[in-house]
Amino acid sequence: MVTAPSLDSLRDARRRAERLFERVSEDALYDRSIGERHRLVFYIGHLEAFDWNLIGAGHFRLPPIHPAFDRLFAFGIDPPPGQLPCDQPSDWPALNAIAEYGARIREAVDRLWEETPAQLRHVAIEHRLMHVETLQYLLHALPLWKLRAERAEHPATASEAT
Template structure:
């Protein structure tokens, strides 16, 4: 993934404390989130690309161009911070995403949609940004900002935008690279061309507390609240994340052909989708893999962490004679 240190406006800022934040803190946090998503979407070089859906189970990219802005506006209207919608048609069209089981379901759900011009959606985003900025500048803070506070809707919009910054980057990685341009000043992390040592190390046992308190001083989604205390026994864990090079050894050992490493559901998924390697690896010939980054294709960086799904990670662990950490263990480690 690209590093963002050369783009100060793209370096993701820390989540803010809602009992002592200033108006400037809120505005800076909002602008940071907005710029992250805008810069990502501006990397799409041709308007026609916005009418593609690089993932067959997700909307066309133009939906995501408008979605985050519409989410802000609809939430702010509902809590009374914005008196009127900006564009009621857009605020219906871009409000709710899709979660189909098959590409045919997606086609059925979206076949009658007439998508607007890309420039119109960019204009909507600018109008939305101006409206949100005025709300931040003029709404009484009345700290702390808690779930019943009108500005909670603003925080919800900001965190929602950050989620889509991540998920949209995955969509762009499935778009042909000729439609994309690496943002100015953005570089990829270095790769040293060799697999670093990755020894198992002992993690001491202890009490792990999961969940988020109701009076926590940062924003949280509904699913984060509640509490659970679990005693974790001592265990061994790898000292580093599993790398592409380590996972390549699993592939070379026939890991994707041996059903003994995959439980029933995961093997069925692998067979149905003809999966032979991680999603963002490209098989150049029978022995060499390229790597699809967000904006480019290059040689597989063997020392970067591998990106695989749950099924693939479990199969790798089975091959190694280990297992994935549980959530309490992960928090302990």
């Protein structure tokens, strides 16, 4: 029997991706750091759309959260056959619209999580962690001036620990 990951495990995977997106300046989220890959903004919506399409729409057969976004963030904007992507930043939704979409999905997926089969929970978490790895090399390809300084996590000093 497969052990089902907890909602905390999903939330941890979400935090890992969020920490990477926080490193990128807002205007750079619409950049394509590697010509053959999607713009970074795609991944913000894709991580949530995948969970919805897998769990909400796929397993539970619930109606779309946002039909256009569900499709857009499932696959992105495909280039013409044999060509590199040619979409423009203006082809993508505003960050606040993507954030609202993601929040609605997270709320729904969180409500459904305990009823979701273990295998689908694993798929959702592994998919997100796979893209955390993808995002790391995409961010590595950005010019340094488009990245924000990483927040340092300082351990408690001896005086704080007592």
